[in-house]
Amino acid sequence: MMEVMDNVTPRQGTLVVIAGPTASGKTSTSIALAKRWNTEILSADSRQFYKEMRIGTAVPSLKELHEVKHHFIQNISILNDYDVATYEQEALRLLERLFKQHDKVILTGGSGLFIDAVCRGIDAMPDIDMEVRQRVSQLYREGGLTAMQQEVQRLDPEYWKEVDWKNPRRLQRALEVCYQTGCTFTSFRTQSAAHRDFNIVKYALLWDRQELYNRINLRVEQMLSEGLVDEARRLLPYRRRNALNTVGYKELFDYFDGKCSLMEAIEQIKLNTRHYAKRQMTWLRRDPEYQWITMEEALELP
Numbered sequence: 001m002m003e004v005m006d007n008v009t010p011r012q013g014t015l016v017v018i019a020g021p022t023a024s025g026k027t028s029t030s031i032a033l034a035k036r037w038n039t040e041i042l043s044a045d046s047r048q049f050y051k052e053m054r055i056g057t058a059v060p061s062l063k064e065l066h067e068v069k070h071h072f073i074q075n076i077s078i079l080n081d082y083d084v085a086t087y088e089q090e091a092l093r094l095l096e097r098l099f100k101q102h103d104k105v106i107l108t109g110g111s112g113l114f115i116d117a118v119c120r121g122i123d124a125m126p127d128i129d130m131e132v133r134q135r136v137s138q139l140y141r142e143g144g145l146t147a148m149q150q151e152v153q154r155l156d157p158e159y160w161k162e163v164d165w166k167n168p169r170r171l172q173r174a175l176e177v178c179y180q181t182g183c184t185f186t187s188f189r190t191q192s193a194a195h196r197d198f199n200i201v202k203y204a205l206l207w208d209r210q211e212l213y214n215r216i217n218l219r220v221e222q223m224l225s226e227g228l229v230d231e232a233r234r235l236l237p238y239r240r241r242n243a244l245n246t247v248g249y250k251e252l253f254d255y256f257d258g259k260c261s262l263m264e265a266i267e268q269i270k271l272n273t274r275h276y277a278k279r280q281m282t283w284l285r286r287d288p289e290y291q292w293i294t295m296e297e298a299l300e301l302p
Contacts, residue, residue: 012099012198018108018298019115019284020205021277023215025295027060029205030108031068032299039102040069042091044109044118047246050078052238055223055231056248078235078243088117099198112283119202121194128176136175140168151175156184162282166250166272169242203301204284206292216273223248224266232256247272 018030034041043049047057051074059074071094076082091107095118098105107118139147148171153160155178163170174185181188207215232252235244239253248269255265284290 012096013103013105014199014201015095015119015196016104016106016301017115017119017200017202017290018106018205019112019202019290020110021207021212021280021284022058022110022273023219023277024205024207024212025215026108026110026205027058027064029295029298030106031060031064033301034068034106037102037104037106039104039106040071040098041106041108042094042118043070043072044107044111044114046084046087046109046111046114047243048073048109049076049082050074050243051076052078052235053231053243053246053249055226055228056246058219058223078238078241084113084117085122087114088122091118095198110280112280116287119193119196119200123189125177125188126180128180132176132179135179136172139175140172145171148172148175152178156186158186159184159189162279162286164276164279167245169245200289202287202290203298204290204292205298206294212277213274216277217270220248220266220270220273228252229262247276 016033018026018033020026030041045057047053048059049072050057053059054074060070065073072087072091095105107115109115136148139151145166145168148168149165152163152165152171152174156174159174163174165171177183177185177188228248229252232249233256235249236253236256238244239249244250244253251260251265251268251272254260254268255262260268
C-alpha cells in the first residue's frame with residue numbers, strides 16, 4: 001500500500017473559487033484574500049475579458065488591478081472570437097505556472113460555465129449535422145427568440161431554469177444537441193469531472209435577496225455615473241458581436257434605436273440584472289461543492 005501511495009503525484013496547490021451573483025462583492029473579497037495570501041487572481045467573468053467593455057462589466061478599477069495581479073481581465077478585443085474551451089486551456093496552463101510560486105490561487109467571477117471549465121473540464125458534446133444547424137437557424141429566423149425559448153423550455157426544462165434565456169447562442173446550442181441526439185442538453189453536462197492536479201475549494205457569497213437587489217441597483221447607478229451610456233454608444237457599431245449580447249448594453253441599444261426612453265432603459269437594466277443574478281444562483285446551487293458564506297466569513301478564510 002505504501003508503495004502505491006508513494007507513486008501518487010502530489011497535488012500542486014489549492015484553487016480557491018470565490019463565486020456568487022453579480023454585485024455580491026466577489027472582486028473586493030478576492031483582492032483582500034489575494035493580498036493576505038500573497039497570490040494572484042484569475043477572472044472567470046466572460047465579459048470582463050473584453051478591452052472595450054470596461055464600465056458595463058464592472059471591471060476592477062486601476063487601483064484594484066495594481067494591488068493584485070489579475071489575469072483574463074480586458075485581455076482580448078470584442079472583434080476576436082473566444083470560447084470557453086480556449087479559456088479552459090489557457091487557464092490550466094497559467095495555473096500550472098502559478099502553482100510553482102503560490103500555494104493558493106484565486107479563481108473568481110460570475111460566469112459559472114467558465115468556472116466549471118477550469119474545475120471540471122468541458123463536457124464532450126456531440127457533433128452537429130449541418131441539417132440540424134439549419135433547422136435551428138430557421139426556427140430563429142421565423143420565430144425569433146421567443147420560439148427558441150419555448151422550444152428549450154419544452155425539450156430541456158432543467159436547463160431552462162438556469163440558462164440565460166435572452167442569449168440566442170446558448171439557446172441555439174442547446175436545441176442543436178436536443179435535435180441531434182434526442183436527449184436533453186443537460187444530460188451532456190453531467191459527465192465525470194476531468195482530473196486536475198490541484199485541490200479545489202469553492203465558496204459562493206451569500207446575501208439576503210433584497211440586500212442583493214439594492215446592491216445591484218446601486219451598481220447600475222454607479223455605472224451610469226461613470227459613463228456607461230457613452231461607452232455603449234461607442235460600441236453601437238459592433239452590437240452584433242456576441243460579447244455585446246450583454247445586460248447593460250442591449251437595453252441602451254434599444255434606447256439608441258428609439259424603442260424606449262433612457263429612464264425605461266435604465267429600469268430594464270436593473271430588472272434584467274436582477275434576473276441574471278437569480279440565474280447565477282440557480283447555476284451555483286446545483287453544485288453541492290459550493291460552501292455558501294457571507295462576505296465577512298469569506299474575509300476570515302485561513
